[in-house]
Amino acid sequence: MNHGAGGELMQEFVSRHVLSHLEGTASEVPLEALDDSAVVDGIVFTTDGHTVKPLIFPGGDIGSLSVAGTVNDLSVMGAEPVALSSAVIMEEGLDMETVDRVMAGLAEASRACGVPVVTGDTKVIESGGIDGMVIVTSGIGRRSPHMDSNLERARRSREVKSAWLTDDNVAPGDALIVSGRLGDHGVALLSFREGYGFDTDVKSDVAPLNRMIASALQAGGIVTIKDPTRGGLANCLNEWSSKSAVGIELDGPAIPVSETVNNACELLGIDPLSIGNEGKAVIACVPEAAEDVLAALRSHPEGEDAALIGYATAEYDRVVIRTEMGGRRVLEPPVGDPVPRIC
């Protein structure tokens, strides 16, 4: 199970058993970059399999999750999503009420963010381990019309390596922003699952972020964005640190996590920064742009709790958190997944 958890074990598995077979390609952002989307022939292209359990949870369902996840993977590359595909694999015997609720959730999310589902596939398999349904969503997008002016603003401060919002684009001094409170999605699912013995009223944050990200790009000065899904903020920042060859220093108390999520995580012995989110963006921008980007995020309901959480640094090559007491601890990439089957 840990090979699919989004952490280090998975990176290793993908390198050894997937990438090793495939050849490098001439695309602008190729497969081997292991970024959120590829860019090929001017088209931004992404895919994501969703195996969430349960299929319907507080704040969303596997349908809305699959739309949000794919729209966000396109948006965080600097693309405007054009269309989605949806492949649904269902277990024999799944009740039609669940099918209808999930498809309604998918349709509603697609309508809300203005990105149509244009093609799809349905397969039915014998009942067994998929817990009813798996949805694989792919998406295509075009370069956002705000990207050129956005990067132009960043270039007023420093050189910018990539023409897209890729993981290798962070430089020392960049400001790091999260668009809201972390950990809600994972804790909402855990507290809803049987046998975990605790109850919260935390709802999943599942949301397509294309419009909020478009506003942030209009503000300008952004060099990269990532949605902290599997592996959470810890995985996201460690990928940036490693692919951009920079250190990251976080101001612990500034990282927005709700008290309920904090308490639940303490109870379970897991780190809220390692849990997947489904409606959050982590943004790196040149420091001069940070206030404008924060204001742009906060003008959207999904971004009202946006916060500046730290800076990239040349002093070391790891992700470090300054704690409330003034201490420092290294934020490691999660090895496995503290909360399986949440996306």
Add this chain to the structure above:
Amino acid sequence: MNHGAGGELMQEFVSRHVLSHLEGTASEVPLEALDDSAVVDGIVFTTDGHTVKPLIFPGGDIGSLSVAGTVNDLSVMGAEPVALSSAVIMEEGLDMETVDRVMAGLAEASRACGVPVVTGDTKVIESGGIDGMVIVTSGIGRRSPHMDSNLERARRSREVKSAWLTDDNVAPGDALIVSGRLGDHGVALLSFREGYGFDTDVKSDVAPLNRMIASALQAGGIVTIKDPTRGGLANCLNEWSSKSAVGIELDGPAIPVSETVNNACELLGIDPLSIGNEGKAVIACVPEAAEDVLAALRSHPEGEDAALIGYATAEYDRVVIRTEMGGRRVLEPPVGDPVPRIC
């Protein structure tokens, strides 16, 4: 299980529980056309989930199958495939040797047809019903450079409704061609599965057809193409008949089916024309172009057994086969799937 079999029950399920939730879109070939691919903003876009059992079979594996299926879905719309995505969902405990063989099969197929895999996703789930692995492949393509001259040749004979090779583009008088022998894929899988009690040396026909189809389009005069996967030729021609509102008259003895496949199907009591294929194209073209299209197909190894099998007609609205004895029978769309889990 029958809701996923590609036949009439599935069409009904998709209409009632999937399409009913989604809105019509402005794409050139929209979701509600239920065609092989969508066309949106100049991009041809398709997705397909593969749940084949066993994962490795005579002539291919789920990896090569997923590449061929997606490349073919793009090609049969009149597109040149640009890139593929691959989402792999694996069961916990699946052995790495199988993973490696499947990924090597996928990579080899991608190399052979010249269409790169540019983005992907991997998920691991608890062991259960997926029999090891499901692969969902999506693909993007651009309009083939041969499409305009191809349709131009068709327009010399008659009006052509759609600018793409869609299911509603057939007209009375059109010649119908298959690119080779039918039923090999389904019979190869059945004979390889345990418990079926018969042995053949039939190999799956799994093959990407983009180059063969490009040659056929260069010959010109083609109004539509379809790959007869789930539900086989019977499903393909009934979709054309219903969406184009034409009848189809087939010359039974002209339909290429190998003796081994015929014998195996007789033994099992199934119709070889209702079994899925993974490396065949069914083509409708204006009758004047038939000889040139046949020659173009036969110039490729995948098309060496190409044959003219009948014509579209205005005389009735069903698919009818003239048998060897001079009788006629209606070829109904399959209700369920005579051979489950083959694609």
